[in-house]
Amino acid sequence: MTAAALPRTTVDRRPPLGGFSLTYLALEIRRVLRNRRSLFFILIMPAVFFLLFGLPQKGQNIDQANSAAAIAYIMISLAVYGAMTASTATGGAVAVERAQGWSRQLRLTPLRPPAYVATKVLSALSLSLLSVLVEFVVGSIGGVRMPAHVWLLAGLGAWLGSLVFAALGLFVGYLAPAENVMQFMGPILALLALFGGLFVPLEVLPHVMRTIAKFTPVYGVGSIARSPLTHDFSWVAVLNVVGWTAFFGLGAALLFRRDTARV
Amino acid sequence: MRTDTLAASETTGTRTPAVLLRGLTKKFGAVTAVNQLDLRIEPGEVVAFLGPNGAGKTTTIDMMLGLARPTQGSVEVYGLAPTEAINQGRIAAVMQTGGLLKDVSVAEIVRMTASFFANTRPVDEVLERAGIADIADRRVAKCSGGQQQRLRFALALLPDPDLMVLDEPTTGMDVEGRRDFWNAIRTDAQAGRTVLFATHYLEEADAYADRIVLIRKGQVVADGTASEVKALAAGRQVRATLPGADEVRLAALPGVDRAEVRGETVLLHTNDSDGVARYLLTQTTARDLEITSRNLEDAFLALTSGEDTDLEGVSR
Incomplete structure (x- = not known):
């Protein structure tokens, strides 16, 4: 038998802020940026869509009723698309980390679960901001011209609106135990984007779909982000986004409590 | 439980034990995984938790780590509740599988984990002590089973815990990997760290533990040095x-x-x-x-597969 334990006085190793740190956040962001597949969906695909579907509309107006440039409308829509993909994927990564046992490993450290969720949300917001910026840079190079306040407000709308998708990602992440959660989230996101009028104007869709579309979260975020350009800001859209954020956020919180409860 | 074989209990009276389990019970529905388990581990001991699959080793360890809540009974780690012991970095664990992010490098996951503690041993130091300093830049997904296990060990070294718990740490490793891994643990334990490891490899328990606690059906059926356990079981x-x-x-x-x-x-x-x-x-x-x-294998089989009536004589 060996001698006494290591001499030591009580040391509290609890970090400040429940373990939230820029070290962790920076590593989280780097993980996503290193993943070629997520880079493609978050940054490249929206930019390519703009070049394919936005550029040909150069010089045209949205429609007869609205003289705003169609190319700007498409750019903002695709910025929303990029931001929502970035946010959902980052939140949904929780499913992978749960499947890999990382969440369990974290419980062997002083990191508090709320600090973990906060890191995920901030990481989602950082990546959606990057996605919006890339889309706007591509758009600006491609010839989108808008007043400065429209750039700013539309950008803020697309960026902050992606919070609802970070909540959606966390919700799905805590719901599904699978590693391949984004495999089935991908098509759902594309469908939501279609309903939200991000790929084609809602007017081209059948009436029933248009009615349904107005209740989807993407429609809300999309119309808020485009409203500085189209001048049709509506409180209904705000209500839509707030409602869905609350729904997914509460759902994620409930599942999160179930997940972190000791059995 | 035999207490006369516990070398520690004779010399220590009031020292806070590293682990103190009292009447520990865990039920999952109708199944009792851990049944009124009592165990006291003194600081500095290297203890093997030996038992067949389903004996309740992992469930007991989960309760020590605060990952599971006891149905009855209590757990103290250096006199603290498990969560508090984790927060103070007094207990750390190497789990059997999982728990690693695959898409980061070895050094990154260590740095990340270090950021969850207020202060830790330096990253380079724990990599060195776990013997993986040379693969610091390798992606976790590309590490072999043995390397991943040493990485888990490196993570557990960060808070410089007084008690290191290892749950079947060498499962799936080849012979050389197992030897290297145990050498690292052994070297580490010589500094006075308390070590508790669960295993179903009898030779590991025999070779690396000062004391073997044999459990079956959630209860301690034998407790002592390897030769005492052998004598108990097989005589x-x-x-x-x-x-x-x-x-x-x-x-x-x-x-x-x-x-x-x-x-x-x-x-x-x-x-x-x-x-x-x-x-x-x-x-x-x-x-x-x-x-x-008889060898330890026979002892193990005799103790863990026997009927309850056969065990009365040896467990008391």
């Missing part, structure tokens, strides 16, 4: 040549649980081989005396 066999042996009389000797006479040869199964040998050599005309011990 020793004393064989001698003794013409005209009285089988009934031999079977009644203290500590003998089975006596057999085959012609001039007697076979005595006992947990007091010294006493039996002394008797045979001084009180009878026995010659060619031979004492054999």
Whole structure:
């Protein structure tokens, strides 16, 4: 038998802020940026869509009723698309980390679960901001011209609106135990984007779909982000986004409590 | 539980034990995974938690780590509740599988984990001590099973814990990987760290632990040094040549649980081989005396697969 334990006085190793740190956040962001597949969906695909579907509309107006440039409308829509993909994927990564046992490993450290969720949300917001910026840079190079306040407000709308998708990602992440959660989230996101009028104007869709579309979260975020350009800001859209954020956020919180409860 | 075999209990009176489990019970529905388990581990001990799959080893460890809540009974780690012991970095664990991010490098996951503590040992130091400094830049997904296990060990070293818990740490490793891993643990334990490891590899328990706690059906069925556990389970066999042996009389000797006479040869199964040998050599005309011990594997099988009634004699 060996001698006494290591001499030591009580040391509290609890970090400040429940373990939230820029070290962790920076590593989280780097993980996503290193993943070629997520880079493609978050940054490249929206930019390519703009070049394919936005550029040909150069010089045209949205429609007869609205003289705003169609190319700007498409750019903002695709910025929303990029931001929502970035946010959902980052939140949904929780499913992978749960499947890999990382969440369990974290419980062997002083990191508090709320600090973990906060890191995920901030990481989602950082990546959606990057996605919006890339889309706007591509758009600006491609010839989108808008007043400065429209750039700013539309950008803020697309960026902050992606919070609802970070909540959606966390919700799905805590719901599904699978590693391949984004495999089935991908098509759902594309469908939501279609309903939200991000790929084609809602007017081209059948009436029933248009009615349904107005209740989807993407429609809300999309119309808020485009409203500085189209001048049709509506409180209904705000209500839509707030409602869905609350729904997914509460759902994620409930599942999160179930997940972190000791059995 | 036998307490007379616990070397520590004789010398320590009031020192806070590294682990103190009292009446620990865990039920999953109708299944009782851990059943009224009592265990005291003193600081500095290297203890093997040995038992077959489903014996309740992992469930007990989960309760020590605060990952599971006991149905009844209590857990103290250095006098603290498990979560508090984790927060103070006094306990750390190497889990059997999982728990690693695959898409980051070895150094990154160590840095990340270090950021969850207020202060830790330096990243380079724990990599060095776990023997993985040379693969710091390798992606976790590309590491072998043994390397991943040493990475888990490196993560557990970060808070410089007083108690290191390892749950079947060498499962799936090749012979060389297992040896390297245990050398790292052994070196580390020499500094005075308390180590508790669960294993179903008998030779690991025999080779690396000061003390073996055998559990079956969620209860401690034997507790002592490797040779004590062997003696408890299988006892020793004393064989001698003794013409005209009285089988009934031999079977009644203290500590003998089975006596057999085959012609001039007697076979005595006992947990007091010294006493039996002394008797045979001084009180009878026995010659060619031979004492054999069963190996740990036999002890393990005898203790863990026997009926409850067979165990009464050895566990008390």
